Amino acid sequence: MTATTQERRTPMRDSVDFVFPMAAAKKILAGTIAVLDSSGNAEPGATATGKAAVGIAQETADNTGGSAGDLAVKVRRGTYLLANSAAADEITNADYGTTCYVVDNQTVAKTHGTNTRSAAGTVRGVTSAGVWVEF
Numbered sequence: 001m002t003a004t005t006q007e008r009r010t011p012m013r014d015s016v017d018f019v020f021p022m023a024a025a026k027k028i029l030a031g032t033i034a035v036l037d038s039s040g041n042a043e044p045g046a047t048a049t050g051k052a053a054v055g056i057a058q059e060t061a062d063n064t065g066g067s068a069g070d071l072a073v074k075v076r077r078g079t080y081l082l083a084n085s086a087a088a089d090e091i092t093n094a095d096y097g098t099t100c101y102v103v104d105n106q107t108v109a110k111t112h113g114t115n116t117r118s119a120a121g122t123v124r125g126v127t128s129a130g131v132w133v134e135f
Contacts, residue, residue, distance in 0.1 A: 022063035032105035044105040051118035055135040079134040085109035
């Protein structure tokens with residue numbers, strides 16, 4: 001395509017709300033971490049590699065009886081309060097601005113667990129209630 005020589009109307013979106021097709025035989029609960037598999041289908045956050053964390057599910061989507069793409073799930077990017085891991089993987093305020101990793105559908109950890117976890121997002125704060133994670 002060549003450069004335009006006229007004004008154009010360029011579509012825009014806020015990059016906050018998304019809808020992703022569901023992976024086969026998966027259920028994502030509202031308020032939990034959603035990740036994409038290598039085919040671009042959404043599934044619940046879990047300890048696994050090769051996943052792309054995309055945000056928090058805005059609704060429960062149950063595709064346990066379906067094939068990939070039969071259902072879709074609404075996901076929102078932003079900064080969310082999630083459960084903190086424990087012991088050596090517990091996130092502290094010293095980890096502000098670093099990448100944290102998916103443990104399960106509501107928990108994040110400081111490390112990738114010897115290359116067993118996918119990145120969740122960026123640590124934006126830690127309180128006694130959990131970890132603020134930006135997706």
